[in-house]
Amino acid sequence: MASLKPIITLPLRPRDEVKLAHDKLFHNDIIGRRIRDTLSTRKRRAFRVTDPTLAEYTDLTPRIVTPIYSQDAAAIVSLLDLNPTVPGTDDEKLEIFEAGTGHGALTLHLARAIHAANTAPPPKPEKQSDAQTTDSQGEAGTDVADQQLEAYTAWLKSRRAIIQTLDNRREHSEHAQNTIKNYRNGMYYHNIDFHVGTIEQYISSRLSKSPTPFLSHAILDLPDTHTYFKLVAKALKPNASLLVFCPSITQINTCALDVRKNGTPLFLEKVVELGAAIGVGGREWDVRPVRPRAFLKARAEAAERGQAAVEDSAEAVEQSEEDGWELVCRPKVGQRISGGGFVGLWKKMFIE
Ligand SMILES: C[S@@+](CC[C@H](N)C(=O)[O-])C[C@H]1O[C@@H](n2cnc3c(N)ncnc32)[C@H](O)[C@@H]1O
Known part of the structure; x- marks a missing residue:
């Protein structure tokens, strides 16, 4: 939806609504509209539908x-x-x-x-248990859900x-x-x-x-x-x-x-x-x-003054690096x- 300040709705569901300050917008009023259609709330605030x-x-x-x-x-x-x-x-x-x-x-x-x-993914089974309960075919329903899950898992690996x-x-x-x-x-x-x-x-x-x-x-x-x-x-x-x-x-x-x-x-x-x-x-x-x-100059000067011997040990050289x-x-x-x-x-x- 677009107004001066765009509003992102949740996925549209017939009975849901968008809460606005002292107003609301019903999902039902948006569902079925085309992109760029305008609509207004009960309090006549205008909105334009966009993606x-x-x-x-x-x-x-x-x-x-x-x-x-x-x-x-x-x-x-x-x-x-x-x-x-x-x-x-x-x-x-x-x-x-x-x-x-x-x-x-x-x-x-x-x-x-x-x-x-x-590649395009196969349908993702929502939840295995959902797939089973929405299908009243008993064992056959479980098989369909299992096959879907198997296909989706194979696709994920590919x-x-x-x-x-x-x-x-x-x-x-x-x-x-x-x-x-x-x-x-x-x-x-x-x-x-x-x-x-x-x-x-x-x-x-x-x-x-x-x-x-x-x-x-x-x-x-x-x-x-x-x-x-x-x-x-x-x-x-x-x-x-x-x-x-x-x-x-x-x-x-x-x-x-x-x-x-x-x-x-x-x-x-x-x-x-x-x-x-x-x-x-x-x-x-x-x-x-x-x-x-x-x-670097100070180090070179110190070396010239005979302090280089100090750096001869491996530890000192490492330290100096x-x-x-x-x-x-x-x-x-x-x-x-x-x-x-x-x-x-x-x-x-x-x-x-
Ligand atoms: C600034 S947010 C990242 C925002 C993200 N890039 C985005 O575009 O939405 C930092 C995230 O790092 C997580 N986080 C902080 N320390 C973490 C850690 N040691 N290991 C994994 N995640 C960590 C936080 O929980 C938080 O969700």
Whole structure:
């Protein structure tokens, strides 16, 4: 529905209604209308029927956690440079890991981006017990439900592109699942596997089944992102990307310094500031660990004064490799910094 402030209704059901301030809109008055038809409430407020775009839907649906806003989600999908191939080509499976699921806003944008890689799913049995109780044919009904479930499970295994999304809060995951199911009859829902638990549990259990890296992309939108880099990097295929979304540039800095300190095989490809004030596509930042000249000069002078012997022990040399690093951290263009979030994009290095 569109008015000055668009309203997203729940799926339309004859007896349901949309509550408005001192007014209401009956689903029955909307059902059967064409897109762009107008209608009015009992109190003569006018509305126009529309189909929400995915951007409107993710920005306006009721939420219990802050989503990545649609224009930032679109920029993230673009930065990932997803190129899923159509069914019939025998390319490797495209697996994308996302934590946390949150509102499911980015999940839905990702699921749309990979949609064309998968064939149409067979009908999903709602719940096995529902399928059994709605069919009064006794045993035959159970068979139909079992066959449906079997076909759907086989289809899930055959998917060529999947979003593996994880949240540690069950209520967030369930809310996101419902939101995603309600968008255009769940057309993108089937491209997603939802997980509740920890990143460690998910990645470690996958790698214990097969140690071969399986992820083409990983996205982290949660606190303390840097603490998951080492583990997630193990699951990334060579040249796969790890993208993090953080509210502050200092969190990207922490990730960059941690990667260097831990020797994690990741290369920082890009840092981009996103947000309404920045404009479409984001503003690129220059974030690099550097050793300021003053530090290097002082070290050289100390060496000349005969202090080099101190650094002859392996420990001292190692220590010196960690000392004196600072981060260059500035917008690549423009002067003012305002609002929005920051994206860091790392690429998994090839390890011989
Ligand atoms: C900001 S929200 C993510 C929003 C999401 N990207 C979207 O577009 O809707 C962060 C989510 O991360 C989850 N989270 C926080 N810490 C986590 C952890 N250690 N492991 C998994 N999920 C976590 C939270 O429960 C929350 O749902």
